[in-house]
Amino acid sequence: MxxxxxxxxxxxxxxxxxxxxxxxxxxxxxxxxxxxxxxxxxxxxxxxxxxxxxxxxxxxxxxxxxxxxxxxxxxxxxxxxxxxxxxxxxxxxxxxxxxxxxxxxxxxxxxxxxxxxxxxxxxxxxxxxxxxxxxxxxxxxxxxxxxxxxxxxxxxxxxxxxxxxxxxxxxxxxxxxxxxxxxxHDGILWNSYHQIHDLGLDATTRYLVVPSLSWAAGFHNLTLALVMLGGRSVIMSTGATSPENLVATIEREDITHTFFVPALLRRFLEEPALLERLRRTRLRWLVSGSEPVPRAVIERLAAELPACSIVQGYGLSEFPTMATMLRADEAITHAGSAGRPLSVTDLAVQRPDGTIARRGEGEILLRSLATMREYAGRPEETAAAFADGWLHTGDLGVVDDDGFLTITGRKKDMIISGGLNVYPKEIEEVLYRIPGIREAAVVGVPDDRWGETAVAVVVGDDLDPESIREHCAGQLASYKRPRAVLLHADPLPRNPTGKVLKRELRPWAADRIAAAR
Incomplete structure (x- = not known):
């Protein structure tokens, strides 16, 4: 044929x-x-x-x-x-x-x-x-x-x-x-072709497909690239992705590569026996993404799995699904970074003054042969997304002098307090280093004096809000410190791909701050 x-x-x-x-x-x-x-x-x-x-x-x-x-x-x-x-x-x-x-x-x-x-x-x-x-x-x-x-x-x-x-x-x-x-079809193929070179894939690669195949990451992170090469993909059943099941499958199927969302990485850190089993497998490459991965999580996993490359990437449903990648040998010198652009991606930032630059801080912009054609049926949103010839991602980041991208959050999540920009991710990184905190999210709530102030919402065991605030005071400038620390009894609300729904946490936090007054 x-x-x-x-x-x-x-x-x-x-x-x-x-x-x-x-x-x-x-x-x-x-x-x-x-x-x-x-x-x-x-x-x-x-x-x-x-x-x-x-x-x-x-x-x-x-x-x-x-x-x-x-x-x-x-x-x-x-x-x-x-x-x-x-x-x-x-x-x-x-x-x-x-x-x-x-x-x-x-x-x-x-x-x-x-x-x-x-x-x-x-x-x-x-x-x-x-x-x-x-x-x-x-x-x-x-x-x-x-x-x-x-x-x-x-x-x-x-x-x-x-x-x-x-x-x-x-x-x-x-x-x-x-x-x-x-x-x-062309964009999808470009999205997969580059992974062969950039990720060093070959026909011996055995990839464990953990995400739902209904997510962009399901078929388009490695899976389609391995079809090109004659490699093997082992598909996890929906709802069967407990740490125990994942480790058992990695052992049984001789898995070399896989993708875990950040929430799953954190669960593994609570299972030392499972980490010991992973150390004895052929798993050599573990990438995470979908939301910024706390630096503390990557550092701890890298120490627990020294023979496995713990890699953070950045991508989106608009494609490329892997736009940047931090290699394992760069993890120490650029801890917390999402890496540099892969071969199919052109990266820039739009600074607050509207200028576009290769280096600096602002909204992350991408150009790629793999990028979507449009938002279907939404010409105005498509035009806005591709303004200036770049895909405007809505994410905020910093590109350093060596071209490494660090994600600082979503544009709509940024908090402006007293005229100063406060990036929730920076505060969340500090929170995740506190023992006992399993989940953390920082949102902005209205404030009569400052316009907005940061509030931390945390999930964990035996947590003391005042101790958490004191810890933050020693790590953050005064305008970045959470005004309040709220304990959330249940896991944080997330969308189907695992991202925290801050739109639900903001009114929840604002109501509790107002009630405390």
Whole structure:
């Protein structure tokens, strides 16, 4: 079969090569070769075409991690339909928004989402049910396995063009309704190609896929790059990512690389027996991101796992998913940094006066062949995001003279107190060094005198707010010190990708400060 270069073409080339019979994906002990995944994806594409799904149609995918997700991902790419991942942690009203906003004509879902799907205000005209999923639908419903019985297409499969739309990745919605980052096949391929060189991947790499495949990090951090190389990806089931399960899988599958969100890194630091087991594995590369990783966490893990590179990266759903990376040999001299730009990324900052510079402090700007094409259906937001020819990330950072980026927070999270900028991350770094604090977030609350003041919200055991304030007083300038330290009984609220929802903490903190008056 001849294929134009597109996302499905990556799988096709490997399936046709000497690596075709090698294992591509493993899930719960079941292995699939590249040729098996290729054939099942093509059958699915033909089945969807027969069911009325056409190139360019939006298809919402509401699946837990597993082999169907990989087949859907490549099947939609072969068909030329647009994949719209829906996070399985979303609530019905949030799923409704994604389906309506994207204009999805088809929804593919498994049993994990049955209750949420049943509660939707409206369903796309076609619903594909995976496994024992059942749904009452006035439109058309077809079983996934029925689609897979469709014969393979005869002759060549041309596939979509490089500049055709491939995916709509919805933002996490930390500041409002999620919007869709629209990605072409070309951008997705650039996002993966560079990882081979920049991360030193090869066919012997065994990657443990921990994030949901509905997140941008799921397919686009290493996974697709390894399909290009003939490497292996082992997929963790949704909801099965306890530290014990992760270590057991790393041991059993001989994992060399993986990705953990910061919250998971902190949990491992509370499990010395599991860290000891990790030291005896082949794990040699562990990257973290999605939010700034506390420096204390990286330092402690690096000491616990001396043979494993503990790497912090920076990326976004608008792509590249890995824009910068701090190598392990740079971790000591540039502790706390997110590293330097990778080969596909151009990095700058927009200073407060509006000027754009390679060095200095301000909003982080990116230019890349991997960057999204637009925010789908939002021309004004797209224009604002790409003002001056750069992608404005909404994140704040400092680029030093050597080109290392340090993330200081979100632009909308920055606190202005008495005319001075206060970056929550700087205070949070100090808090995370205090024994007993498991989670910490700093938010700004209204203040009659200063406009805003910083308030620390912490989670932990046997914590004394006054002692915490005294510790901060010894580490921070007076205008940066938290005016109050509030104990939060429950884990901090987070969005489906694990980022702290400061929009929920701000009113909570403000109410308690007002009540204390």
């Amino acid at each position: 001849g294929l134009s270069r597109n996302v499905f073409g990556v799988l096709e080339r490997t399936a046709q090569s000497h690596a075709g019979e090698q294992v591509a994906f493993v899930h719960e002990g079941e292995a699939r070769s590249f040729r098996e995944v290729r054939d099942r994806s093509l059958r699915l594409a033909e089945g969807l075409r027969s069911a009325g799904v056409a190139p360019g149609d939006r298809v919402a995918v509401f699946l837990t991690n597993g082999h169907p997700w990989t087949e859907v991902f490549f099947g939609l790419a072969a068909l030329g339909a647009v994949c719209v991942p829906v996070n399985v942690l979303l609530q019905p009203q949030e799923i409704d928004h994604v389906c309506r906003d994207s204009g999805a004509r088809c929804l593919i879902a498994d049993a994990r989402g049955a209750d949420a799907v049943a509660a939707l205000a409206g369903l796309p005209e076609l619903v594909v049910t995976v496994g024992d999923m059942a749904v009452s639908h006035p439109g058309r419903t077809v079983a996934y396995e029925t689609l897979l019985q469709t014969p393979l297409p005869g002759g060549d499969v041309v596939g979509p063009a490089l500049d055709d739309l491939a995916s709509l990745y919805y933002s996490s919605g930390t500041t409002g309704l999620p919007k869709a980052a629209a990605h072409t």
